[in-house]
Amino acid sequence: xxxxxxxxxxxxxxxGDAVGAELVGRARTLGCRVEAARLIDVMRMLRDxxxxxxxxxxxxxxxxxxxxxxIEVVYVLHSYHLGHWFAVRVETPRDDPRVPSLTGVxxxxxxxxxxxxxxxxxxxxxxxxxxxxxxxxxxxxxxLRKDFVEPDEYHGIRTSRPSPLES
Amino acid sequence: MSLAGFEVEVQRESPHGLVxxxxxxxxxxxxxxxxxxxxxxxxxxxxxxxxxxxxVGYLHRSIEKIAEKVGWHGFLPYTDRVDYVAAMxxxxxxxxxxxxxxxxxxxxxxxxxRVIADELCRLHSHLLAIxxxxxxxxxxxxxxxxxxxxxxxxxxxxxxxxxxxxxxxxRIGGVGWDLPPGWGDKVLHFLDRFEPMLEEYDRLIxxxxxxxxxxxxxxxxxxxxxxxxxxxxxxxxGSGVRxxxxxDDAYSIYPELDFDIPVGRGEMGTLxxxxxxxxxxxxxxRESCRxxxxxxxKIPDGPVIAKVPRTFKPPAGDCYVRVESARGDMGWYVVSDxxxxxxxxxxxxxxxxxxxxxxxxSRGLLxxxxxxxxxxxxxxxxxIDR
Numbered sequence: 001x002x003x004x005x006x007x008x009x010x011x012x013x014x015x016g017d018a019v020g021a022e023l024v025g026r027a028r029t030l031g032c033r034v035e036a037a038r039l040i041d042v043m044r045m046l047r048d049x050x051x052x053x054x055x056x057x058x059x060x061x062x063x064x065x066x067x068x069x070x071i072e073v074v075y076v077l078h079s080y081h082l083g084h085w086f087a088v089r090v091e092t093p094r095d096d097p098r099v100p101s102l103t104g105v106x107x108x109x110x111x112x113x114x115x116x117x118x119x120x121x122x123x124x125x126x127x128x129x130x131x132x133x134x135x136x137x138x139x140x141x142x143x144l145r146k147d148f149v150e151p152d153e154y155h156g157i158r159t160s161r162p163s164p165l166e167s
Numbered sequence: 168m169s170l171a172g173f174e175v176e177v178q179r180e181s182p183h184g185l186v187x188x189x190x191x192x193x194x195x196x197x198x199x200x201x202x203x204x205x206x207x208x209x210x211x212x213x214x215x216x217x218x219x220x221x222x223v224g225y226l227h228r229s230i231e232k233i234a235e236k237v238g239w240h241g242f243l244p245y246t247d248r249v250d251y252v253a254a255m256x257x258x259x260x261x262x263x264x265x266x267x268x269x270x271x272x273x274x275x276x277x278x279x280x281r282v283i284a285d286e287l288c289r290l291h292s293h294l295l296a297i298x299x300x301x302x303x304x305x306x307x308x309x310x311x312x313x314x315x316x317x318x319x320x321x322x323x324x325x326x327x328x329x330x331x332x333x334x335x336x337x338r339i340g341g342v343g344w345d346l347p348p349g350w351g352d353k354v355l356h357f358l359d360r361f362e363p364m365l366e367e368y369d370r371l372i373x374x375x376x377x378x379x380x381x382x383x384x385x386x387x388x389x390x391x392x393x394x395x396x397x398x399x400x401x402x403x404x405g406s407g408v409r410x411x412x413x414x415d416d417a418y419s420i421y422p423e424l425d426f427d428i429p430v431g432r433g434e435m436g437t438l439x440x441x442x443x444x445x446x447x448x449x450x451x452x453r454e455s456c457r458x459x460x461x462x463x464x465k466i467p468d469g470p471v472i473a474k475v476p477r478t479f480k481p482p483a484g485d486c487y488v489r490v491e492s493a494r495g496d497m498g499w500y501v502v503s504d505x506x507x508x509x510x511x512x513x514x515x516x517x518x519x520x521x522x523x524x525x526x527x528x529s530r531g532l533l534x535x536x537x538x539x540x541x542x543x544x545x546x547x548x549x550x551i552d553r
Binding site for chain 1 (some may be wrong): 487553
């Protein structure tokens with residue numbers, strides 16, 4: 001079982017500055033930032049290298065940060081047979097968010113990436129079937145963006161109604 | 168999801184000159200075996216499925232977006248709706264995330280109340296899972312037996328928190344109310360009646376040849392695949408992986424309790440088949456009963472909730488907590504930006520992972536087996552869609 005600091009050190013040794021110098025987060029989200037361009041290599045090393053063995057992508061979440069003009073994708077990794085945890089964060093510009101797809105590393109990434117694409121508009125490059133999953137196919141925009149404005153109607157169905165208490 | 172790409176009928180000629188073609192079926196969204204509003208687009212060659220593509224989202228209520236709008240305390244009743252068959256765990260997950268962000272310690276009695284409520288809820292959910300598995304496969308009687316017991320649990324919950332399904336029992340910092348006077352004895356009385364019933368389910372369902380053969384060797388998942396797909400709970404343990412968040416994360420008072428973690432044994436067919444997933448649920452109910460006996464015996468006196476400010480503003484930061492729900496490891500990734508409203512709340516659920524496996528495991532199975540596979544995964548549609 002490795003502490004996140006030890007995992008981080010091994011990543012820094014291999015990837016240098018493509019891996020952030022600081023440990024960020026706390027408890028289960030303790031981990032580091034990684035440059036999007038090296039993401040797949042980093043994840044493959046985390047999965048395959050003896051002693052690391054992260055066999056499970058436990059969580060994949062996108063977070064919108066309008067102040068930083070960025071969308072952050074947070075991957076929480078777990079190793080069932082070694083029992084340790086590590087989080088990897090990738091930042092991508094808000095106006096053209098692109099992150100390499102991890103479908104070739106963990107199959108669990110497939111639907112989770114579709115969800116982040118649907119709700120936050122992050123394009124996962126190399127995903128075999130990147131289409132909306134929860135919202136209708138013709139829904140405008142990505143609802144979990146902080147500046148998303150709900151449309152007044154969808155195919156003639158109003159999305160709000162007057163309150164019966166205020167007339 | 169449109170049927171685009173599916174309309175193409177593939178024609179094939181058998182060696183005997185018989186021409187067959189693939190058939191596209193839309194199963195759901197209101198099919199009775201889909202346990203909620205859930206649709207599958209199936210391409211079948213006769214009765215053999217070539218492809219079963221799930222179409223989800225019918226029950227998407229943007230619960231994660233609502234979290235960003237209603238504040239920390241205000242979101243608790245919404246968590247009930249994430250998985251309304253096992254709402255207590257959703258309460259627990261959200262409360263734990265907020266407590267971890269704000270460093271709140273729950274009083275001991277509060278933790279006991281939570282675990283008692285959780286384990287009753289596990290029985291509540293597994294009874295429905297087992298009853299409806301049998302019903303989906305064509306055995307109606309076990310369902311009525313399971314629902315009869317579940318009705319008693321509903322009464323206990325109603326007395327505990329005023330609600331039979333969407334409980335809103337837990338609060339950030341503890342639970343809403345202490346156990347009502349005499350309620351513990353009612354739970355013990357229920358357990359006295361219920362524990363022998365578990366043997367009956369075994370006799371009535373598990374050892375029924377037709378039932379066992381419908382599930383055995385269907386949709387076998389290896390331990391390695393189950394982990395890579397991030398299957399959780401009974402679906403993971405059915406493949407022989409002895410993982411349980413109650414043991415691995417040792418949250419609440421679980422480290423002080425004595426219970427086993429049943430895993431699949433491949434007793435009717437192959438390890439990791441649909442029968443193993445069913446059998447794990449049945450055995451887990453026995454463990455839940457053991458936990459309930461211990462909790463009711465050991466529960467200390469004291470307050471049930473910590474002092475938590477009404478305008479709750481946890482310090483900026485993120486956290487990832489997990490609870491062992493009836494459908495397994497439920498992950499809550501929650502981000503606070505230091506304001507009275509959560510910045511982001513991502514709920515990673517067991518059903519979401521389980522349904523994403525269906526296109527892979529269903530290939531080559533009979534159409535009728537799809538129903539057995541859905542039942543064995545214990546899919547709950549609102550938990551997929553959130």
